[in-house]
Amino acid sequence: MSGPVNGPDSFYLKKGNVMALDRYIALVIAVIFLVYGYTAFFEMDGLLPPILKRNPIWPSTFPKILSVIGVLAALSVVINLEKAGKQVGDDLDIAKWREYKVVQALLLVGGMVLYALTLRSLGFLASTFLFLAGGSILLGERRLIRLVLITAIASYGIWYLVDTVLGIYMTPYPSWFKV
Amino acid sequence: MLEGFLIGLETALSIKNLLMVIGGCIIGTFIGMLPGLGPMSIIAIMIPVAISIGDPSAAIILLAGVYYGAVFGGSTSSILINAPGVASTVATSFDGYPMTRKGKAGKALTIAAIASFAGGTIGAILLVLFAPALATVALLFHSSAYFALMVVGLSAIAAFAGTGQITKAVLMTIAGLVLATIGEGAQFNMPRFTMGIMDLQSGIGFITLAMAMFAIPETLFLILDPNRSGKPDEKQSEITNLRITKDEAKQITPVIARQSLQGFLIGVMPGAGATIASFLGYAVERNLATPEEREQFGKGSVKGLAAPESANNAACTGSFVPLLTLGIPGSGTTAILLGALIALNVSPGPRLMEDQPEIFWSVILSMYFGNLVLLILNLPLIPYIAKVLTVPRTFLIPFILFFTLMGAYIGQNNATELLILVGLGVTATILRFAAFPLAPLLIGFILGPMLEDNFSRATQLYDGIGFVWERPMTAVLLIIAISLIVLPAWRSRRAAVSLTK
Numbered sequence: 001m002s003g004p005v006n007g008p009d010s011f012y013l014k015k016g017n018v019m020a021l022d023r024y025i026a027l028v029i030a031v032i033f034l035v036y037g038y039t040a041f042f043e044m045d046g047l048l049p050p051i052l053k054r055n056p057i058w059p060s061t062f063p064k065i066l067s068v069i070g071v072l073a074a075l076s077v078v079i080n081l082e083k084a085g086k087q088v089g090d091d092l093d094i095a096k097w098r099e100y101k102v103v104q105a106l107l108l109v110g111g112m113v114l115y116a117l118t119l120r121s122l123g124f125l126a127s128t129f130l131f132l133a134g135g136s137i138l139l140g141e142r143r144l145i146r147l148v149l150i151t152a153i154a155s156y157g158i159w160y161l162v163d164t165v166l167g168i169y170m171t172p173y174p175s176w177f178k179v
Numbered sequence: 180m181l182e183g184f185l186i187g188l189e190t191a192l193s194i195k196n197l198l199m200v201i202g203g204c205i206i207g208t209f210i211g212m213l214p215g216l217g218p219m220s221i222i223a224i225m226i227p228v229a230i231s232i233g234d235p236s237a238a239i240i241l242l243a244g245v246y247y248g249a250v251f252g253g254s255t256s257s258i259l260i261n262a263p264g265v266a267s268t269v270a271t272s273f274d275g276y277p278m279t280r281k282g283k284a285g286k287a288l289t290i291a292a293i294a295s296f297a298g299g300t301i302g303a304i305l306l307v308l309f310a311p312a313l314a315t316v317a318l319l320f321h322s323s324a325y326f327a328l329m330v331v332g333l334s335a336i337a338a339f340a341g342t343g344q345i346t347k348a349v350l351m352t353i354a355g356l357v358l359a360t361i362g363e364g365a366q367f368n369m370p371r372f373t374m375g376i377m378d379l380q381s382g383i384g385f386i387t388l389a390m391a392m393f394a395i396p397e398t399l400f401l402i403l404d405p406n407r408s409g410k411p412d413e414k415q416s417e418i419t420n421l422r423i424t425k426d427e428a429k430q431i432t433p434v435i436a437r438q439s440l441q442g443f444l445i446g447v448m449p450g451a452g453a454t455i456a457s458f459l460g461y462a463v464e465r466n467l468a469t470p471e472e473r474e475q476f477g478k479g480s481v482k483g484l485a486a487p488e489s490a491n492n493a494a495c496t497g498s499f500v501p502l503l504t505l506g507i508p509g510s511g512t513t514a515i516l517l518g519a520l521i522a523l524n525v526s527p528g529p530r531l532m533e534d535q536p537e538i539f540w541s542v543i544l545s546m547y548f549g550n551l552v553l554l555i556l557n558l559p560l561i562p563y564i565a566k567v568l569t570v571p572r573t574f575l576i577p578f579i580l581f582f583t584l585m586g587a588y589i590g591q592n593n594a595t596e597l598l599i600l601v602g603l604g605v606t607a608t609i610l611r612f613a614a615f616p617l618a619p620l621l622i623g624f625i626l627g628p629m630l631e632d633n634f635s636r637a638t639q640l641y642d643g644i645g646f647v648w649e650r651p652m653t654a655v656l657l658i659i660a661i662s663l664i665v666l667p668a669w670r671s672r673r674a675a676v677s678l679t680k
Contacts, residue, residue: 022347022613029350036357039372047369057638059367062631063360070353076346082668083675092404094612100403108402109605112580116597119588128581135577150574166231168589
């Protein structure tokens with residue numbers, strides 16, 4: 001913990017940050033809905049074959065309605081129509097982000113992206129092993145022999161289950177490795 | 180009706196399906212105990228497995244078993260290590276964990292199991308009574324009224340989101356509906372909003388979205404805050420005495436009876452669900468208790484433990500009523516089950532009971548068997564199953580993330596889906612930091628295609644949107660939907676304004 005937890009300054013900061021975050025997010029969503037609405041109102045109908053234009057319902061009809069209601073809902077969060085205070089829940093508090101392990105979390109997210117990109121080229125076994133072992137080491141696991149054993153058995157075991165028992169094919173080996 | 184019931188009984192009692200319930204319950208309990216994986220994520224992971232079975236009854240029975248097991252597993256971890264995996268078991272930890280601290284973990288688990296069993300059983304009986312009647316009424320609905328009914332369901336979900344959360348919940352529901360319009364829908368043979376990305380042609384997979392909304396944020400929270408996952412202490416390893424006394428049984432019986440009924444009724448309402456049922460159940464029983472008993476609440480009261488447990492299980496069963504009879508999921512979990520049913524080519528709704536009685540009834544009956552399995556099989560095994568809590572987080576977290584990735588990959592067999600999953604998962608984590616409720620987004624996403632379908636049919640039938648005011652039932656339902664959102668939002672605004680004065 002850093003600083004006085006119940007001091008008036010920390011409270012103000014905490015409250016201010018959270019209030020700001022949800023309203024900023026709502027603003028971003030409002031912009032996304034505006035782009036969505038623009039596409040629905042001005043871009044989609046041109047592609048429609050003339051015969052379908054006689055139909056009372058077009059592919060763009062429902063998105064048009066959604067975009068209008070969506071922008072209104074997003075703006076009502078932006079202007080805080082409900083006068084919502086800070087929500088108390090079991091969730092983490094963004095104001096304390098410095099106390100959290102942000103780097104670890106970002107690295108693991110990076111690991112997931114890497115896993116997605118290498119799953120096909122490295123094959124299931126190697127990429128899964130690397131992801132599981134890398135993740136464990138990143139989180140502080142230092143008993144390496146145990147780590148290698150567990151992740152190797154798990155990678156093979158899961159591949160066997162998915163491939164043989166469930167019958168879903170997954171490339172086990174790297175693409176350049178021909179058996 | 181009796182004929183359908185007997186067909187369902189026959190289906191549910193087949194060896195294969197009994198094994199499905201037992202297997203599902205055990206898998207569910209195991210995984211449900213782990214932090215980071217609530218019932219929604221577990222069901223989402225199990226869907227590819229269920230679909231590979233092929234037989235819709237068996238698949239849905241397996242998933243229902245997993246659901247019950249996961250709820251029970253969640254209660255176990257809140258009792259043993261004060262780490263409720265899901266919101267609906269938070270109230271369980273109020274009195275369950277103090278009992279563990281006093282060395283009565285075994286007793287607490289037994290009470291939880293009995294209360295869950297009774298809640299689930301009474302819920303299942305009420306479901307048998309309620310569901311067919313509701314389905315008969317629902318058959319009278321036309322596409323316009325059905326569209327309006329779905330809108331009512333969606334607004335009820337937003338309205339129950341809590342004070343100051345309603346506009347956010349509405350926003351999330353619409354975001355879900357918007358996400359559902361991506362890709363090539365069934366009605367129009369043209370891709371929408373794919374931004375030229377080929378992999379979006381078939382839309383976003385609902386398992387991917389479910390994982391991204393629930394499993395990934397929870398796991399990232401576990402990484403961000405290492406103290407978030409509870410650690411088992413010495414006391415917890417000695418779950419020896421599972422017995423309860425006659426006196427305790429006498430104390431909890433009326434509590435269980437009341438809370439099962441109340442929980443079921445709350446569960447039937449869309450959006451209310453198990454969380455509200457368990458908190459309300461706890462509060463009601465606390466008020467009804469004698470002053471001496473009230474003192475005990477929060478310090479390890481058997482009544483305080485039995486109340487939320489029976490209420491949340493009865494509510495879980497109750498939430499199947501709108502799912503099976505109207506095809507409208509009332510909670511995130513039933514929304515995922517609805518997605519699974521659609522993937523299995525079963526369309527839940529009023530016709531399900533008539534067209535596929537074996538599925539309708541076997542699901543209801545297997546819920547009952549699921550509860551029985553939990554009581555007679557899982558409870559004695561709990562001391563061993565609880566060992567899973569000692570898995571170190573350095574292994575646990577990478578594995579949870581891996582299973583999340585696998586769930587999305589197996590469902591779509593497409594590596595781009597994994598990138599979509601990570602992107603949506605990070606977005607969901609940010610949304611959770613800003614206290615946006617995420618279940619409405621998923622429910623909106625799953626109901627989106629059906630909502631648009633009924634809207635389109637009604638529009639075609641009436642050659643325009645005149646049905647909104649020409650059909651009295653539609654108009655009334657839509658007015659209800661609007662007031663469900665406007666009234667509580669206005670009230671919370673007024674309360675906040677008067678508070679600042």
